[in-house]
């Protein structure tokens with residue numbers, strides 16, 4: 001690292017959603033191990049989760065909690081995290097409400113001397129205005145893969161979704177012609193022929209802030225998706241810095257991770273290992289919503305597959321899962337609490353993962369060398385599922401009854417693919433592949449690896465920029481893009 005006047009101090013502001021917060025907490029750990037001090041912004045109700053995640057004794061991290069806006073239409077009082085929302089349809093109101101935090105954020109920012117940069121979630125686009133006010137470079141973090149970012153960009157720029165007759169027609173992605181997508185791979189407002197909605201305004205604000213920021217931090221590693229990362233870095237976008245998989249920041253000797261006493265489910269996994277049983281882990285992230293009918297089919301499919309399974313459920317109808325637990329006895333375990341997913345995936349008995357393909361889950365599966373049975377449910381998950389199955393080939397896909405990306409999955413469709421993943425020939429192939437990619441991930445994060453070097457370069461570059469004579473750091477990045485020029489692209 002270059003010798004400088006002021007030691008590096010990063011401000012981190014994660015979005016109030018577990019899938020967006022956790023990777024930034026892992027990044028905190030990597031930054032602290034490189035001598036960076038941090039101020040982490042959150043809200044009062046999220047503080048405990050963050051404090052529990054990080055070691056309380058760490059002098060290098062200060063947590064500042066800001067009040068979450070009161071009386072937001074459609075958001076029940078006291079809800080400050082997307083996993084607690086009554087429904088994900090409230091997401092646009094929730095995300096838009098965060099703008100009201102800007103004055104408090106700026107008041108707190110004023111008191112922090114010598115901030116090197118602000119790393120904030122892509123959804124907190126208003127933090128760019130705050131960063132500009134204080135002359136601080138802003139980087140955004142989304143927690144998406146380069147693959148899904150690149151495909152989404154190509155599809156939007158070339159207006160590929162305005163063409164197909166049906167939502168399941170295959171569309172060739174212009175710059176990546178071996179990749180075919182459908183309109184069903186995208187959520188609102190991206191899947192609309194002529195997107196016009198308040199959600200679309202929110203997306204435009206996020207995009208404009210991204211284009212006028214210093215760069216983005218990506219939770220991925222170069223060797224996993226070189227064409228897609230080269231594409232993003234070749235376009236007129238701020239630079240993407242690939243510094244992951246961030247979950248590899250957690251090692252058994254990690255200084256800032258709290259160790260918890262052994263949980264009931266880890267004891268159950270130990271027992272399964274001793275009995276020589278392979279376990280299927282089933283989890284759909286922190287915010288997926290399942291209908292009662294779909295829940296019944298999953299229960300039936302898991303029961304009839306005859307495999308040992310550990311299923312982590314969230315806010316689901318308890319009757320269905322209680323009955324399943326009774327029927328399968330000790331062959332299966334259903335957990336309703338927040339678990340340490342990484343610890344589960346790393347357990348030697350776990351040999352398969354039925355996943356919604358949230359990007360953190362995909363990376364955690366890669367790092368634990370566990371193949372995936374992909375069942376995308378929302379957000380960019382259908383694209384992640386395509387990447388997992390068709391591009392990097394570390395997983396299979398559940399069968400939907402109509403063959404559509406987001407179709408209903410029957411117990412038969414689930415059972416058949418669970419058996420293939422755990423016992424079949426295709427399962428063997430993806431298991432071999434995920435092992436290779438898992439090893440490459442560890443190399444990328446180890447000393448001298450691509451992600452290790454990139455993070456060092458990023459810290460050095462930001463330090464140089466901040467300690468240079470000019471305050472206009474944006475000039476060195478060489479871009480200022482207006483809403484009009486993006487709209488015309």
Ligand SMILES: O=c1ccn([C@@H]2O[C@H](COP(=O)(O)OP(=O)(O)O[C@H]3O[C@H](CO)[C@@H](O)[C@H](O)[C@H]3O)[C@@H](O)[C@H]2O)c(=O)[nH]1
Pocket residue numbers: 018019020022142143144284285286287288312337338339340341342357358359360361362364378379380381
């Ligand atoms: O009981 C639990 C449940 C979840 N997790 C962790 O929570 C995170 C969940 O992240 P992810 O697998 O990405 O799922 P979501 O919470 O659904 O993530 C949101 O954010 C991701 C990153 O932007 C997107 O890829 C997803 O589509 C979006 O739904 C992972 O680190 C899990 O290990 C736990 O540790 N314990």
